[in-house]
Amino acid sequence: MNKITAREKLLKAAGELFYNNGITATGIDSVINRAGVAKMSLYNNFKSKSDLVAAYIDARHQEWLDLYAIRSANLANGWERVLAIFDAYQDHAEFDYQNGFRGCGLLNAAAEMPANSIEREAVNRHKQEVRAIVHQQLSELPFTDDSPAHLTQLTEHICFLLEGAISLAGLSKDTGAITRARTMADQLIEQAL
Amino acid sequence: MNKITAREKLLKAAGELFYNNGITATGIDSVINRAGVAKMSLYNNFKSKSDLVAAYIDARHQEWLDLYAIRSANLANGWERVLAIFDAYQDHAEFDYQNGFRGCGLLNAAAEMPANSIEREAVNRHKQEVRAIVHQQLSELPFTDDSPAHLTQLTEHICFLLEGAISLAGLSKDTGAITRARTMADQLIEQAL
DNA sequence: ACAACTATACAGACTAGTCTATATAGTGAT
DNA sequence: ATCACTATATAGACTAGTCTGTATAGTTGT
Structure with missing residues (x-):
């Protein structure tokens, strides 16, 4: 079934937003919204922004x-x-x-x-x-x-x-x-x- | 006595901060503090950031x-x-x-x-x-x-x-x-x- | 008097990151 | 097959602080 993990969704979303809008200008909330993932999934996979x-x-x-x-x-x-x-x-x-x-x-x-x-x-x-x-x-x-x-x-x-x-x-x-x-x-x- | 205007101080401070730390990462308060100028002096000289x-x-x-x-x-x-x-x-x-x-x-x-x-x-x-x-x-x-x-x-x-x-x-x-x-x-x- | 400035307080949205509680799917032991 | 456990996910409230921009009252130099 090869499910897409929250980590992969986050990296994809972050990749698009960071590239298009810049890193500092991109907030955590934008990333999780685009990834369609809960905030805690971000902080379970990454220590920080x-x-x-x-x-x-x-x-x-x-x-x-x-x-x-x-x-x-x-x-x-x-x-x-x-x-x-x-x-x-x-x-x-x-x-x-x-x-x-x-x-x-x-x-x-x-x-x-x-x-x-x-x-x-x-x-x-x-x-x-x-x-x-x-x-x-x-x-x-x-x-x-x-x-x-x-x-x-x-x-x-x-x-x-x-x-x-x-x-x-x-x-x-x-x-x-x-x-x-x-x-x-x-x-x-x-x-x- | 060739006084330095608030505008000049702001441009100098902004120049240093923007160059060193990036634009998005630099807040208005950092700029006015470094310029040694009141916040309203910024908004009297510039419409916005x-x-x-x-x-x-x-x-x-x-x-x-x-x-x-x-x-x-x-x-x-x-x-x-x-x-x-x-x-x-x-x-x-x-x-x-x-x-x-x-x-x-x-x-x-x-x-x-x-x-x-x-x-x-x-x-x-x-x-x-x-x-x-x-x-x-x-x-x-x-x-x-x-x-x-x-x-x-x-x-x-x-x-x-x-x-x-x-x-x-x-x-x-x-x-x-x-x-x-x-x-x-x-x-x-x-x-x- | 007038212009440029200072100092602060404020509004309201946004920031990163924490917290609790819950749901679900898979694994291993009995 | 059932049970306990683990890992990963969810929702959403919450803290504490920052952001831009405005409003207001007072100060200074000419």
Whole structure:
């Protein structure tokens, strides 16, 4: 029968409300109402709103990893697997566009939190992981300049393109920006080979 | 004696609190306490909190334009004036770092607001203006490929680098990212000439 | 006198989180 | 099959505090 638990309903509702309206602006009552769940079900599953936010951040991170796993499966080389990162974000953008694409949910979450908060650190870890994937995939390619410094610089360049494109795509409601950033990354890699 | 008006005190206090703690998380009382001003002074100068937020966004935009005007004055050509955009953001980053650099205040403000809100549109206009400056300065340079399409693509590439670097610099507390993005833009322009 | 300001009190809605009490479904032991 | 137990769910009242915004009376400098 695979019943949907209150926890799952809460994470789904929180995911939608947090992404669309922001975390601070979203009250506990909105979340439980949208989830169709009793308030105590929230506090039986999560210690506090902060705990729910932490679970939300975690779920978004995992969601992206899953999208990337699908997009990068069966690809021939690191080049294609780097471009698949853009595809994974594109999938993400298309998915959220129904309720109005607002850029990266994790970056938006971080934007609401004070410096040095655990939430910002969690989002930073996510972005570092994305960077590590870019670095790993690029390291398999035979660049003309195969120094570690060049690899690091190219990695960072692609990460900047990625984050910039997603943020500006969300602002200007032009998800095509992500595709164009993908093309830029593609040309960048081609040039360096 | 050049007295500081309640309005100025409020904008300064709101600027600090909104940037450091987020807009939604900052209450009216925090703002007036930090400003050292009566609550009615806020509502005599601003119709509502939203009105104060709009003024905040406007002030940040103007602040950046001023920083850019200083950085781009007396520069020889469009190339240098494009790089000066990175310098202006770097100044911004250094300035805010005292209370913990958290990236672009305008992008962070947009991140808290729902899609299609007037605040997001105001921030979008700011970013479009920055893009127009990049475009304008680049258009003065004698690129090998001087087609409008190439100019547009290079403009967008630099804008992506800019936004990505600022966001990630704020997250990872590494303001050097902005300098490195500047170098990337520099190389990009050099290559295209 | 006039304008800008301060200081407080207030209304009313909303906030996160706690509490009690109840319902239901599944498990294991006898 | 029945009983006791456990886990998870429900409804809804309740506390204690915060939120934006208003009203009112008094103060200060020119």
